Amino acid sequence: MDCREALPLMHEYLDGGLKGREALALKEHLLVCPACRERLKQLEKVEALVQAWPQQEVPSGLTERIMQALPPERRKQPWWLWVRRHPAASVAAVFVLVMMGSFISLWNEDTELLVKGSDLSSVVIKGDTVYVPEGKTVAGNLMVENGKVQVDGDIKGNIVVIDGTVAMASTAHISGQVTEIDQAFGWLWYKMNDWVSTISQAK
Ligand SMILES: [Zn+2]
Known part of the structure; x- marks a missing residue:
């Protein structure tokens, strides 16, 4: 299994829907891949964040708009097909994950007023x-x-x-x-809310 295959399995695992052979395969990959172990740790934080996020009525078509807002090269990646089938809360979590790499590095570099x-x-x-x-x-x-x-x-x-x-x-x-x-995660949360409201207002 490579990292690209491991990611959707991590989401399934967090959703509590990973069993048998797939659970074992993910476990094996995590044992040998520090990057994915770190990613799972971050995902668990995002999951907690999403859980704590006030439940809102998800406007119909939000998922589609999120997909449209993504750059085309992202949309071509196969695991986004998996995202398409999942509820909006998962989409938000995945979006944060995708953006997290750049957000965190921005966070560290950006100390100017x-x-x-x-x-x-x-x-x-x-x-x-x-x-x-x-x-x-x-x-x-x-x-x-x-x-x-x-x-x-x-x-x-x-x-x-x-x-x-x-x-x-x-x-x-x-x-x-x-x-x-005060924290990168709080900032992510703020951005996520900001971003989701922008998307929901977009026509
Ligand atoms: Zn990996």
């Missing part, structure tokens, strides 16, 4: 800290990666801080939600 928002004219950046000064208003969402946020003014939207902190003065007013994400 990143500030995103639709209105950054009132935002002041000093060193690794992003300030919203008192009396100033940010008209929209604010996302900061790898930095601190000090809010003394108003934010008319949500704040998402990834791998950083947010501090609010008594003068601060934030109309939306404040989300702090």
Whole structure:
């Protein structure tokens, strides 16, 4: 068995549907393949993540849209045929797995301050800290990666801080939600939700 054959078996195993000869074959492969052992470990984490993910009504046709959103070379790979037959939660898990390689490496390399928002004219950046000064208003969402946020003014939207902190003065007013994400997995979760909602809104 090679790694490509092992992957769908791991999913079957996590779904509790792997028996007999296939279970044995997977076990044998895992004994000799550290890469797949690591992958299974990550899959188990993703599985736990998906379990903890709030149950949502899955819009009809979501699976098809996910398949369409994938690059064509991915769609040609045979194990995606297996994905097609599985429920949307599994699709989400598989998607995270596929993206995980690049996400994790991005996570490790990307330690520079990143500030995103639709209105950054009132935002002041000093060193690794992003300030919203008192009396100033940010008209929209604010996302900061790898930095601190000090809010003394108003934010008319949500704040998402990834791998950083947010501090609010008594003068601060934030109309939306404040989300702090400190771990790669939390970030993945956030991305997954973000991505799934993008897909479900797409026509
Ligand atoms: Zn392997």
